[in-house]
Amino acid sequence: MTSAGRFAPSPSGDLHVGNLRTALLAWLFARSTGRDFLLRVEDLDRARAGAEVEQLRDLAAVGVTWDGAVVHQTARGALYADAISRLAASGLTYECFCTRREIQEAPSAPHAPQGAYPGTCRYLDPAELEFKRSSRPAAIRLRSTVPEYKVRDVMHGEFTGVVDDFVLRRNDGVTAYNLAVVVDDTAQGIDQVVRGDDLLASTPRQAYLASLLNMPEPEYAHVPLVVNSDGVRLAKRDGAVTLGDLARAGVTAAGVRDLLLESLGLPAGTLKQALAVFDPDTLPRNPWVWKGVAGA
Missing domain, CATH: 3.90.800.10 (Glutamyl-tRNA Synthetase; Domain 3)
Known part of the structure; x- marks a missing residue:
């Protein structure tokens, strides 16, 4: 089975810039190591009608590509x-x-x-x-x-x-x-898990469970979150933080992508250009404070 990384959103609403930044990182980690990149919709709970379509659209708008069909937890x-x-x-x-x-x-x-x-x-x-x-x-x-x-x-x-x-x-x-998440990652051949560092505390539980089930433990990379000016994890209540909201304020998806890449110390432009210079060792280790975009 081909090794892979993944992004696994819950279809509870639009992705915000924090979710998109993590998705970009998961894509860069996977592609830089020759892995496939998969999408899994974690729809066991809190699914909102139409949210999945909007999320896939927004991921594509910032340049995230994926391999194969999207997998749904409700089918597993x-x-x-x-x-x-x-x-x-x-x-x-x-x-x-x-x-x-x-x-x-x-x-x-x-x-x-x-x-x-x-x-x-x-x-x-x-x-x-x-x-x-x-x-x-x-x-x-x-x-x-x-x-x-x-x-x-x-x-x-x-x-x-x-x-x-x-x-x-x-x-x-x-x-x-x-x-x-343990069963899905093993079934899909996912051996690299990149996600927000708010999930680091639960990772030992998952790795231990994998050992009990004789399932391989993936490589983990828990990346810093995007936070608001109070240092709290970014949420939709923090204003214009989704692609839709930002577009209505005149900010394009490409502009959001460039802003997210620059926050990671990577050059603005396509993800292919960012991939050419991507190095996990140089990534910021601290949360990124979202200060909004002028006019949004």
Whole structure:
């Protein structure tokens, strides 16, 4: 199978300049290493009608090209179910009936981040299990055998993060992101994952899960986010931050692309021109502050 990188947006709305900057980086990382570049629509949750078409249009407008057909997570349920069945057969899953509020209010293990699962349902006896089944549907959690796991990242070096008993399938039957992304990347031959560094903390969970499923761990590169003037991750509420909004203010897609490339220390112009001088070692390590564009 051909090695590949990818961009995997959730079709919940228009891409903003932060999403597009990450997409450009994912494309540059993949193409500079001779990899294919794939698109996967992560539509298990929060899909908005028409958003996918708009996102693909905007990616093409800034010069991002991709190989093969776009893959949709909603068509891959059998793969996720098989992975959970394999884990269950090895005794590595259990049912959980906790609400989000109960998890937030429960005492955490020492050094675990807020919201890490404290193991409340891990040791339910048969009678307790039967009683809880009658009151609410269960989520499926991983029965982790390690407290933490180490990964290596192109941008951050070695990173060790907490591995709790995270959810594999929610109690509404929807496959959780941490499982879906591992299964999808392996099934698609993706061995390079470039994404925003807000997802670095969850990466040890995914790498550990891949090891349990005998799936290869990809090369990771978690890149700096685009933030607003307050240092908060950019969002659509921050004004004219999508291609559509910026176009209405007179800024072309090519102009946005040039601005994003310059923020990375790369020359304005086509992505092919940027690719000719692309070097991950010279990329900025700090977030880029979006100050808007004159007139927008």
